[in-house]
Amino acid sequence: MAALWVLLFCGIVTQTVADYEANWDSLDSRPLPDWYDKAKIGIFLHWGVYSVPSLGNEWFWSSWVGGNSEIVNFIEKNYPPNWTYQDFAEQFTAEFYDPYTWADLFKNSGAKYVVLTSKHHEGYAMWPSKYSYSWNANDVGPHRDLLGDLAKAVRTKDLHFGLYHSLLEWYHPLYEDDKANNWATSNFVDSKVIPEMKELINTYEPEVLWSDGNWESPDTYWKATEFLAWLYNESPVKDVIVSNDRWGSNTQCIHGDIYTCNDRYNPGVLQPHKWENAMTVDKNSWGYRRTAKISDILTIHELIETLTQTISCGGNILINVGPTKEGTIVPIFQERLLQLGTWLGINGDAIYESVPWSVQNDTLTSGVWYTSKDSDVYAIVLNWPEGNVLNLGAATPLFGSSSEVILLGNEDQSLTWEISDDQVAITFPDQATVMSEWAWVIKITSASH
Incomplete structure (x- = not known):
């Protein structure tokens, strides 16, 4: 197995010049950029309009439309009649948002890369996107390029910057039309998704593109291979970008630079392909929750245990915290990240730039x-x-x-x-x-x- 791992990662060491074709055989032959496997630890940030009600989780809007009784009752008791999800955007103020303070925290946590939600399934863009007029952070809410400000701050700390991007948008009329046509049309993809992703890549040059929202339709609808061929051949980050496996209902854990497979994926055994454990410090939510209890928060021992299992089995770990609508990271999340940084300051040699050994966990003593x-x-x-x-x-x-x-x-x-x-x-x-x-x-x- 150790020999297999060496062969698997021999392609990581050196980038090669190649023109990748718009098919999975060609795209999957691309070597993983060298920096990613060495980095091991990233920070994930789920932040958007759902951070305003901060109830349930980041799927608040979908749960509300779906008739979730807790959320329906919450709205009826606390908001005026005819309140809409879009009305929350004005309260997404980010008045205490200091991206340089965030970047300091992430650096001190021992993380080597940061991935921000550029747009979740609600469709709200965290940058002044011309493909999301009046539903972005510059036009409504904080009136600021939240994404661009964080990209600048993170890079001053020599951290790699990446972006999460949801392909689908729950209630976008063009998406709903394509769905009604059983994906025979692609107006949403052609006029919204592809131009939007290219805008993100060309403007902010992220080193991670963490795709999501892929499960309802196949990769052919999303024109995934065509976009990835552009990303790997022509984009300004073609030599450094890392993308995941969420490019269609038929691609997860099958195609992509890294496999994310499932949320909180932690198989506990060595995998034959580079993978990532995207997980949460709040056990029950990616977005911030005002109702979270201390028992919902991973202890530092639980976090280190998860990290250890992940790295030993050849994965990277992407540790999620959800900022508040005001633009703060609450003290319990700060504490966990700083505790992790303290531990890595002593024990990081066992983590960074390591590779799996021939045995992942001991045969005699557990833990x-x-x-x-x-x-x-x-x-x-x-x-x-x-x-x-x-x-x-x-x-x-x-x-x-x-x-x-x-x-x-x-x-x-x-x-x-x-x-x-x-x-x-x-x-x-x-x-x-x-x-x-x-x-x-x-x-x-x-x-x-």
Whole structure:
């Protein structure tokens, strides 16, 4: 399996000059841009008009139209008769939005890239799009290019900037007409979707295009291969852009630079294709919720556990937080991201630019996951070992007379170890003396590896 992984990623190292044809065989042959696999960790931001009611989740409008009783009652009790979803846009004010403060937070979280929702299924554009007149952040709401301001701020921190974009718009009349025609027409795609995506790419030059809203119609309706051929051959980001697999009802987990497969995708085993775990700090929503309880928020240990499983199995992790309508990121989300940054400041060598090892999690002790880099193997230990002694099974062949074991953050002292009965027992220092919290990483350097 390790050999398979090396072969899989040999195409990542070097970009090649190629003209990609508008078919999946050709598009899928494109090497993954080098930066993405090395980066490992991104921040996802779901922010839009749904951040105003901030009830339920980012599907508020669809749930309201669908007759969700909680939302229907909420509207009846708190808003005047004939209130519409569009009326919320005036309250999407973003008056406290400081993209440079956000960028500082993301940098300090240890993330290497940031992906903003440019447009969700509601159709509201976060930039002054000429294809979304009067339904964009410049024309109604904050009267500001929210997307462009964040792109500038993020890049000052040497972070990669990317964009989420929903193909469908729930109630756009051209989309509804195409649907009624069973996708035999493509007026919505031709006049709205393709020009809009090209506007985004040409104006903001993102390094990620995270497509979504693909499930109702096939890739041929969306003219996905034609657009991606332009993206990879002619666009200003053709050599660096990374796109995902959500380009039609028939493409998910099958075609694309990276596979996202399902929301919160975390298979727990090594995958044969580069993938990403797009997940949420709020367990129940991508957008901000005023009604969230503390029990709905991942603990820092749960976040590190998810990250560890993801990276060990060859994925990247895209960690979502939902900003408020005022343009703030609430303290509990800030705390989680800063805690993660503290942990990565000590243990990041096991994460960044790593590759999966031949075994992903230990065969003897649960809660131990492996990564590797050069001649080193890293064991990420999610639970402090009982009696300060960690017993490992899978890593035993790494140990010999020249092996060295250190605990990241405590590099001044090598750990002692002993082999017996096809397992190795590693003695940890007293927990009160170690630098790291929440999870611990040992680096095993072996001449035999």
